[in-house]
Amino acid sequence: MFRRELLAIVQPDPSAEPGLVFFDGTEEDGRIRRGRARSRAGETYHIENGYLDLLDHGLGADNIANLTNYLPGASRLYEPLWRVRSLNLLTGERFPNDREIDLVSALVGLDRGGRFLDLGCSAGLYTRTMARRLGGRGDVVGVDISPSMLKEAARRARRLGSSPSFARADIKRLPFMDGSFSGAVCGGTLNELGDPGLALRETHRVLAPGSRLVIMGILQARTRRGRLLQRALSTGGVSFFAPDEVQRLLEDSGFRPDPLETRGAAFFAAASRV
Ligand SMILES: C[S@@+](CC[C@H](N)C(=O)[O-])C[C@H]1O[C@@H](n2cnc3c(N)ncnc32)[C@H](O)[C@@H]1O
Numbered sequence: 001m002f003r004r005e006l007l008a009i010v011q012p013d014p015s016a017e018p019g020l021v022f023f024d025g026t027e028e029d030g031r032i033r034r035g036r037a038r039s040r041a042g043e044t045y046h047i048e049n050g051y052l053d054l055l056d057h058g059l060g061a062d063n064i065a066n067l068t069n070y071l072p073g074a075s076r077l078y079e080p081l082w083r084v085r086s087l088n089l090l091t092g093e094r095f096p097n098d099r100e101i102d103l104v105s106a107l108v109g110l111d112r113g114g115r116f117l118d119l120g121c122s123a124g125l126y127t128r129t130m131a132r133r134l135g136g137r138g139d140v141v142g143v144d145i146s147p148s149m150l151k152e153a154a155r156r157a158r159r160l161g162s163s164p165s166f167a168r169a170d171i172k173r174l175p176f177m178d179g180s181f182s183g184a185v186c187g188g189t190l191n192e193l194g195d196p197g198l199a200l201r202e203t204h205r206v207l208a209p210g211s212r213l214v215i216m217g218i219l220q221a222r223t224r225r226g227r228l229l230q231r232a233l234s235t236g237g238v239s240f241f242a243p244d245e246v247q248r249l250l251e252d253s254g255f256r257p258d259p260l261e262t263r264g265a266a267f268f269a270a271a272s273r274v
Pocket residue numbers: 066069083119120121122123124125126143144145146149169170171172186187188189192193
């Protein structure tokens with residue numbers, strides 16, 4: 001599903017004029033269920049399986065960690081097997097998804113309304129929950145490179161009765177106009193990006209001045225065993241950050257970070273887009 005009005009801010013090619021036009025398919029309450037949209041240069045993009053595909057047939061994945069997100073079983077099992085308990089395990093506290101989303105929503109300023117981006121949305125936990133909380137006061141767009149994750153995200157959103165938009169795109173080349181969002185959230189994805197600095201600079205570009213960015217991620221382990229495990233995972237493309245590294249990445253990308261909140265092995269980084 002993709003809200004028709006949002007096609008105006010889509011810019012798959014940074015050197016071309018922004019904006020896509022919906023030209024055939026089915027639409028309900030201003031949301032495109034399936035169909036095609038076209039750029040001014042005549043490129044066609046499909047909306048099916050619940051998302052707008054801006055990568056078309058390109059694979060998008062560039063490491064092993066990303067490839068595992070393409071497996072259909074992984075998208076179905078990701079939330080029930082891992083996500084419902086991930087923060088309990090990482091923080092060592094009782095940390096259900098609702099508590100996490102309350103915290104992320106408060107830090108990103110969801111109450112102010114506006115247009116929000118969920119970077120690497122996977123099965124859409126933040127996207128659908130934030131969209132439901134926002135109601136008619138704005139939009140949430142979930143972005144991911146994995147077709148199976150996006151299909152699952154759209155399925156879960158429908159089941160919850162929430163109506164976010166989903167797009168298949170690479171965070172390192174976000175297909176949106178400069179300054180087109182009022183906030184962005186990123187749950188766990190920064191650890192999976194080969195070049196987190198590039199992704200943060202792209203996020204800075206698509207956020208309007210004064211917008212907020214909130215990142216939940218995993219810190220570098222402090223024990224020897226943890227470090228060994230993380231070293232093994234890093235060969236698959238996952239990286240882990242020291243607290244000052246997170247803050248430096250944000251500053252170098254043009255953000256003004258709040259003091260970093262760390263809970264066990266997890267961090268919540270919030271920052272303002274200067
Ligand atoms: C750790 S999961 C994110 C979990 C999700 N945010 C949540 O809170 O449940 C990382 C996701 O980022 C996606 N991803 C990895 N690299 C990406 C990229 N360059 N562009 C877009 N999505 C990416 C993967 O496909 C995967 O679904």
